[in-house]
Amino acid sequence: MTATPRDPGLQPERTALAWQRSALALAVATIVVGRLTFSAVGPAALLVVALGLGQAAVIFATAHRHYRMRTGAQPARRWPTAVHAALLSLQVAALSVLELLDVLRS
Structure with a gap:
């Protein structure tokens, strides 16, 4: 079996793209939930x-x-990965509380 040379840029690129997708999803979810719960x-x-x-x-x-x-x-x-993961979790929890308040007030 011949070992293929590994590109050192692939894994960091996949990680960066995953975090960028998470940031984009957070932004979209935040805008949608904010719009729905503002009233x-x-x-x-x-x-x-x-x-x-x-x-x-x-x-x-x-x-x-x-x-x-x-x-x-x-x-x-x-790179504080754990800090970003914790902040991401807190933002999702804050969005959940907003939705809960919206449901309870309706």
Whole structure:
């Protein structure tokens, strides 16, 4: 069996693309839930939307920076994957609370 040479850029690229898809999904879900719950919840929905969009932008930029770092285009820095995963979970929980408030007020 002949071993094929492994491209060192593939795995970091897949990871960066996965985080970028997660950021895009977070942004879309935040906008949709904010739009649907604004009439029942009010300004709290705008706050959650603003925080979610800001977080999605940070995750998107960090994923791109991580990819450039892993491929040697940028100096190495620590990438806080656990922090982003925790913030992503908190944003999903905040969106769930908004939906729950919307259902309870209807």
